[in-house]
Amino acid sequence: MKLTVVGGGSTYTPELVDGFARLRDTLPVAELVLVDPAADRLELIGGLSRRIFARQGHDCRVTTTTELEAGVDGADAVLLQLRVGGQAARNDDETWPLACGCVGQETTGAGGLAKALRTVPVVLDIAERVRKVSPGAWIVDFTNPVGIITRALLAHGHRAVGLCNVAIGFQRRFARLLGVPAEQITLDHAGLNHLTWVRGVRLGGRDVLPELLERHAEEFAADLRLPAGLLRDLGVVPSYYLRYYYAHDEMVRKQRTAPSRAAEVAALESELLALYADPALDEKPELLDRRGGAYYSEAAVALTASLLNDTGDVQVVNARNDGTLPFLADDAVIEVPARVSAAGAAPEPVEPLEPLFAGLVAHVSAYEDLALRAALHGGRRRVFDALLAHPLVGQSALAEDLTTRLLAHNRAYLDWA
Template identity: 30%
Template sequence: MKLTLIGGGGVRSPLFVASALRRAERSGLKEICLHDVDAKKLEIFGGIAAEITRRVQSPVRITTSLDAERALEGADYVVTTVRPGGEDGRVKDERIALSHGVLGQETTGPGGFAMALRSIPVITEYASLLKRVSPDAWLFNFTNPAGLVAQALSDAGFDRVVGICDGANAAQEAVAQKLDVSVREVQAEVFGLNHLSYTRAAYVDGKEVLQGLLDDDSFLAETPQRIFDPAIIRRHRLWLNEYLYYFYYAEKALGDIQADTRTRGEEVRDLNRDLVAQLSAIGVDRDAEAALSAYFAYEQRREATYMHYARPEAPSMEDADKAIRAVGSEAADGVGEGYAGVALNIIDALQTGVECHIGLNLRNGGAIEGLADDDVVEVSCVVDGDGIRTKKIGAIPDGPAQLIHNIKRYERLAVRAIATRSRDLAVEALVAHPLVLSYSRAEPLVDEYLSTHAEFAGEWR
């Protein structure tokens, strides 16, 4: 079995490879091909991935390719995680939004639209190439904004495409950790959209356990739910996707981000530049131990400061610097799997036939009442040797439903705008978004994004 990672020159690709190697024997994995358009980064992070593979004495072949067709040819599964425009594009997205007094975040609000107008054409091109050279392959998209990209691919007729996001399964993982059981033993009920989903129940041995845990302050404090007031969680009686913070604390989130010296995009850009410079100076072929230590220390620092403005206990970048330990290569087995775990769990289930319950982004197909069958939603699914099926969710509470419907309307308009390159539809999309709402903000936002990203957007009417 061949697994291809599009975006293999990304900083997270060695973690993806490490996770895949741990599962290789049961899934029948023989080759992991890393593809990227950046030769320097592909060499650096492909080298880190190869060194991890060598150290665990895995028989899996690690290959790299700058040629997309070669990378996709013969692939059984493909994971896409790319960032057209790079970190600088993300920084521009965030700063433009903030300059208009609107949330600057890479997937939520106008920043998500700006990223989508770059991401959707690129991923559509990869999907078309994959359909030509490996028509039976599955494509798992992690490229943000994952919901918009998945909707665009679905609308374009790509059937073997699934949007993946680790956030969809955060409740399932938190329950498993709290009760000290395998994630496979927890069956959650997830509904909503990407970065806008809720979990209403979690079952272990047929018994619902989430509702009781929502009343446990210690459980909430140990999980991503700590960013919300417990009273809000208990009012909804739902596990809240952490990105709902930007809606439920809209003015606070905006104020905190505006008050920061750097946006998250600027933080990540600087982190990544420093890492690439450090690894280039070390050279994994010259000093593998030092390269691996630098790499895992980077990961520790990046994780420690994620959404730090929403977490009072989170360290500043400076504090994270002081806290970094020299992490050796043995840490490869201790890192979190993130999106890699989602993709690999699906692959395991499809390959082995052993049933897996997981939250994914795909066509609704009647799973959630009130949404169209062809709306891409984030919903609980069952995966096994027969494929991927949504679980019946039925009716959902009025409060979440209203927000979900508003954002789905924005997503539909945004996808149509990008497909037809229509400025007017793009403006209507942002007006429909609850974090924008007005033409006086939407029109200059759209114009500035189209001008800034003209290289990717092309000519719009």
């Protein structure tokens, strides 16, 4: 089995390789190709990847290349984890919206739209090139904003599934708190990418979420930066991205007085790359846990194995709606439990979303549709429309100001601007 990681020079990659090495019985990878335009980073990541496999007694062949077609030729699956513009563009996404009193975040709000505009054309170009040389390959997208990127891929007929680590992170956390194996926990997890709620936690057919909230609401709330009383009142555990909606103004105040997450990650990456250069290092370092993406490898292995081995098991992924949430368009991409097989990911039936959640999902899904149109066709008016439709913007003067700033910061990446 041959897998290719586009964006293989990312400091995330050792997390993924660690999963491939440990979980080889689930996904027997014979060849792993890392593709990235940054040849110097590829050399470091490629060397560490070989040492990780060797430490685990895995004879996987690891190759690196800056040429996409060479890297994806003959691949069974292609994993996308790229960042157009790098941490510098992310830093922009997280700072210029603050000048307008809006949250600065790389996947939510105006910064998220900027990232989508930069990324959608690049991902679609990659996917078309994959289709030419390896038409049967599955594309697993971990590139943010996952919902919009996956929607673009599916709209253009690509064999694609979107992946996020939020659900698996919650599953593992709940399992630890309950003292049971993670495999015994299933989630009623529904919404859009980075806009989801865990409405049920099932163990042996019983919903244990009420007792988890009773015992651990303060702990969950501290991590989510939301009031514990809100979680108890809602009776759910929201994705931590919901803090940008439920506590928007507070988040803006905090962001204005703290370094951006991009600045923190850039510093972490410098430390990680220095560690990766050590020829004695043959496992992912503990520092990588601070980079983000926890359990990404386990989620990626499970999804890829199910697509290639036609297992038909259920996993939380990003897939085409097709009536699952009846108030959304069929071509909307939702994040729910889905049955994964060689045919792709088919969402399982979900309990109707409560109006409190459905209203926000419908609002953001409409924004995502407009964001995709702007990414595909360009134009200042389309960017403005998407921002005006976003629930965190919604005012014409504010949308005009944000549009001007977005275009000023992203002209180098938008050939129509």
